[in-house]
Amino acid sequence: MNILIVEDEKLAVRKLTKLLEETAPEFNVRGITPSIAATVEWIAENRADGRPEPDIIFLDIELADGQSFEIFNRIQIRSTVIFTTSYDEYALQAFKVNSIDYLLKPVQQEDLQRAIRKYYDLTAGKTAPAAQVDLEAILKTLHLQAPVPDYRKRFLVKQGARLLSVETSEIAYFYIDNGLTFFKNHQGQKFVVDYKMDELDGFLDPSRFFRVNRALIVTHQCVVQMQPYYNHRLALTLHPALDKETIVSRERAHDFKIWMGK
Template sequence: MNVLIIEDEELAVRKLTKLLQDVDPTLTIVGTTPSIRASVKWLEDNLPGQSSAPDLILMDIELADGQSFEIFEQTRVTAPVIFTTSYDEYALRAFKVNSIDYLLKPIKRQELEASLEKHRRISSGVAPETTPAVSIDALVQQLRQQIAPTDYRRRFLVRHLAQWVPIEVTDIAYFCSEDGVSLFRTRKNQKFSVDYTLDELDAMLDPAQFFRANRQFIVDIGSVQQIHPYFNNKLKLTLRPNPDEEVLVSRERATDFKKWMGK
């Protein structure tokens, strides 16, 4: 079975590739694309009937250049899709566009195995190709329970020189992604790498304390020093310690950010 992975975080691609190979070594990863534009081009270059055409697509909803739903508006997608994301708000819409399942990050082996088995049953005609509305409602409820854990992450164990050091979450100013690697910077301006994607970190951090400003930054509320209006209704943040690059809150997230800061 040919599988196409649409995901914009390199670490997430590596993890998902390894998980797929562990679950089913017979699978072939025929391609990985990081954006809407690249995905549309890849699909148009690998049409149904060609040896490289995908039998299944694993698709992250939030990509660097927008939501992956736009792919379906720009080209014909014939392969079934398993959506992956940290946010349950897209569940209902996901099931309207070729979706056979919906996996919440971080993806668990058992859940991936179940999704692949569901795909095999549908492909063989054993299961219906559409999911009843009652199942979607149940799925949304389940996702909400998973995305709101009762116990958020309190510390991270990181490598420093020749030893492992525990860093309390309360000492972290922000998380960021640089060249495919997830990092965090402490209030004392120390930088450490962590073996999680930003999507995975977003799911394990207290949303009252941390906010996903964009695809590259998750900021702690205490690190925000100033908020400036920016082009196209975006917001520009001044953080402490000062990050290596500009931190913008997207237009779509600006209202939620202001509500979060004002609580």
């Protein structure tokens, strides 16, 4: 039985791991991730390598880089999810209503045993399958407001002696060339930006921008064509044209195809 623990508190990780060893020694903790970004990357790489999905993901709600509900927006989750949370019992009715199990922190052994029994009942067909995660209903019942991300709306760039403010809607893609980060607008004009790709990946709207590999972030509008490429990758044709190899990495290819269909 393979387990993924998503938790940013080391003490909570140690306690949950110890309780799992005592309560369900057949469980094998395959991975521990502390953030939304690390979890999405772990799942994508695990899937790309052809390894089995975790049977259960123990998912803390509050992570260092946001609420873990964002993970469901970034990648398809195929595992059973058990949330761990510090919310009070009244608020946690949201999880019961949506057929989602939870562990109230600090996790107690009897609660863990209950959650594991529920998992085995589900997999044995003794109870109805869990409903699809209804994030909106959960957030409403918990009296939370899903944070509205403050995605970057424009960039200030140089053009000769002038400074231009370019809206993100005018940008076709970002790329790296000789260690510098550039973007091209839809007319093919090239501008340098003083950000690394990891920084851009963090404050660009993921519904409009997708990082296909370490050196390229694209928009829907710039992708003219995509074709299968060896080793389960994808080759892209972009407009405006880019005089570089434009390949979607193997671990991102599946999610890229889903993103392109949205």
